């Protein structure tokens with residue numbers, strides 16, 4: 001038995017493990033946000049990505065989820081080749097969307113981006129018993145606070161970005177949501193299943209062929225209720241969701 005395997009045998013019951021941080025050929029290992037891999041992650045050094053990541057971090061300092069941002073930038077770039085608006089349900093301080101707007105040079109694109117959020121945390125009335133039992137309400141109270149004015153200031157430099165304040169599903173019946181006819185990019189990230197399914201249902205028929213749906217918590221450890229709910233939703237539409245090692249889920253409207 002190798003020395004490392006022996007050490008790991010002792011460490012694992014305590015939840016620890018010794019890992020090689022570089023492969024023998026000195027390729028670096030990516031390790032962040034619950035993901036560890038030796039696979040290529042050159043995107044981290046791409047100047048456009050670096051600028052987008054910096055802009056994302058400016059919106060929400062302390063958040064560092066580069067591979068999830070990479071996926072969002074890829075999805076948004078794909079959507080830019082389609083007709084339709086961009087939508088995010090679950091925005092908080094705008095980490096992902098700020099990165100996208102910077103990456104796509106938004107003010108030159110002539111597109112609209114709708115951002116749905118309470119901008120003051122979860123709507124606890126939407127939580128299921130299972131989500132409550134996992135402490136989702138307490139997590140939400142600890143993580144989120146009133147941020148509407150700061151978010152508005154963050155996005156002020158970008159044109160045609162519309163903040164839609166209030167709880168989903170209630171805001172889906174409002175004038176702004178009803179005025180959205182075609183969607184090319186849909187990001188869903190509300191940390192609880194019921195409003196996520198409501199958003200997916202509401203926007204499904206508005207998604208143009210090839211539109212991309214990015215589910216932030218789909219495969220994320222601890223968010224199993226959202227995965228189960230979205231799998232049921234997808235099955236009802238005759239599609240399936242790609243489970244990504246970032247914890248995200250990816251769905252294409254074919």
Ligand SMILES: C[S@@+](CC[C@H](N)C(=O)[O-])C[C@H]1O[C@@H](n2cnc3c(N)ncnc32)[C@H](O)[C@@H]1O
Pocket residue numbers: 060089090091092093094095096097116117118119120121122123126144166167168169189190191192195216
């Ligand atoms: C994980 S954060 C979103 C993070 C964001 N995508 C980013 O890039 O940083 C979850 C957000 O969902 C919002 N949210 C949760 N439930 C909601 C609901 N029913 N209606 C509207 N917003 C909701 C919360 O206010 C919170 O800002």
